[in-house]
Amino acid sequence: MSNVNEIFEDFLKTNTIFKDKKILQSNYTPENIPHREDQINQIAKILAPALKLQKPSNLFVYGKTGTGKTLSVKHVLKKIKALSEEKSIPIQQLYINCKLKKIADTEYRLIAQLIRDLGKTVPTTGLPTDEIYKIFFNIIDERNQLFILVLDEIDQLVKKIGDEILYNLTRINSELTNSQISIIGISNDYKFTEYLDPRIKSSLSEEEMVFPPYNALQLQDILLSRSRCAFQDNVIEDGVIEKCAAYTAREHGDARRALELLRVAGELAERSGSEKLKIAHLDDADEKIEKDHMVDIVLNQPKQFQAVLYSILFCSKESQVFTGDIYNFYKNICSKSALRPLTQRRTSDIISELDMLGIINAKIISKGRYGRMRQISIALNPTTKSKIVEILEKDLNV
DNA sequence: GTCAATTCACATGAAAGAGACCACGGTCTAGTG
């Protein structure tokens, strides 16, 4: 019997500690959403006019990641959908997650995606942008419906392509004769609307809601209710849920992360052959999540980014590194691995993008007469770092 | 010693180019009846 078969056989023999793992996955939508009743009711109140085909106010939802914004909105929309189908009220819902690449990178793509969601095909590129607007507009208007458009992570969208698209979308109502469209924006960033054009801001946030982070007790509740369905009985040691909740509450009260932590800890426990989920697994899971996440990010970067990152990782053996050092080293790397070196201007941008990704910390300092530059340090823990260096060395063959 | 001007080494912005992708319409070509 081959090795792989053994692995599979073993896997089948071990009685897994999970009952239903997908309950802990981030795309799972639970039936009831604890500690969000108020918000859900409020959303329902705001959206209720839709059922009488009156346009609901545009809604703006704020809250950190993992505070249940998307979940709550989707929950309410699901109810509306069920009701509208039952009573055949012409309401159409559109949901776009602006974070997803290739969907909401540009104005064109976003509108094209909306059109596709409405069941028409449209070229992925090649048409003028105003053409695509016209198509969208016509489809909407001829349907004679009420549209609810959800733009999740709308701050990402505006950061990438500006607020013009929002202006166009909010303005579209005044030109529609048969249909109406109301917009629900979901944002992680409290300060998001500050960057917006005041006109857009006022029309977009006719109603505003804030989702506060979960506290440790609420997180415990959530974890408990989900783990009851996700795990076999009595596999979780005492204190694990509490610790997991406390862990994440201390950071941002991100329920998604708490659930991921629990899931990964479970996987680790299972893989190590343990029959119980112990606190130690939680710590391992924490590290593993970060590592996997970072490795994933790095692998998905273009070659040039990797080269710059490698230079940074290599140079940062010394205590302090600055832009200039890195650029020089980077040029070296390029000649070694047959890359065409980019200009200093571009590498500067790459460095700040790596900073945004959380792989490095870059602080702008001024050394007076000796110039102004970024002081760069690594934001990775040592095991992650060495893993990434290893990957990059292979990728760039240096 | 004090204070404004200077200076460095970049950061940051704006604009535009390069090269990839794609749609569309027109033209050419080969296969069919």
Place this chain on the structure above:
DNA sequence: CTAGACCGTGGTCTCTTTCATGTGAATTGACGA
């Protein structure tokens, strides 16, 4: 006659380059005490 191959044109999109301007504090050098 017609379907499909093959162009040219005009559009988007991403990554880059080019050119221009901004920036914070150590250094400098003039000034007055």
